Amino acid sequence: MKYLRLVALIGILAIVLYPLLWMLSTSFKPDEEIVGGIGLLPKDPQPSNYIDGWNSLDVSFTRFFINSAVIAGVSVVFNCVSCLLTAYAFARLRFRARGLWFTLMIGTLLLPGHVLIVPHYILFKTFGWIDTPLPLVVPKLLATEAFFIFLMVQFMRGIPRDLDDAASIDGAGPYQIFWRIIVPLSKPALVTTAIFTFIWTWNDFFSQLVYLSGLDNITVPVALRNFLDSTGQSSLGPMFAMSVLSLLPVFAFFVAFQRMLVQGINTSGLKG
Incomplete structure (x- = not known):
């Protein structure tokens, strides 16, 4: 056996x-x-496939990796900050219609993201943001990721409220409680949000294809598509070589925070 x-x-x-x-x-x-x-x-x-792939396009692949790293890094910071603040409000503060707003927020999970592409594109074009990283990173600062908000809310609900009461007796207000108690204890959920945000942003192809067009501004997933030209001919060897290199940042990021990721998923799912 x-x-x-x-x-x-x-x-x-x-x-x-x-x-x-x-x-x-x-x-x-x-x-x-x-x-x-x-x-x-x-x-x-x-082995020359790697050298050819790195330099076969008009712009070096270094530029594409820098673009992806900047967009993914900024998205991680913006998403973690905005979702953490929003989750704290839903989990620990009392305000009018809190349950209604939380239900509406959860309801956005049922809305397919593709139906929002056209209105988002029109809005961002009005702002003059097309072919810039702004449409990809600014929404992350507005707490648009309901999944991560829900994850953090579930985690924060497992933190004993006695800690808040004790801090209030000592004279701490909501902001002090947030920075000195909630944020340090929410580290597992925060790391989980950071990891998934980085992976999803780095691997995102559709949104980056829609909003980025200039060769100097595109990211790694979009650059891989450029190995296939309009006639259907392609450089398959260099394309696969660059595909292998594009996996390394995601793999390294996941391995570096693997323990915290598992801890965050477990605690977020069991507490509440």
């Missing part, structure tokens, strides 16, 4: 890792071998 379980786990691991191994192997293959063969190992390895 023990060996059967081990074999089953190895089989599942192989199925999960095979697409990544195939992409890594393909990044070293010439275009003819990618199209004409299905083997995993390259017959004629081409």
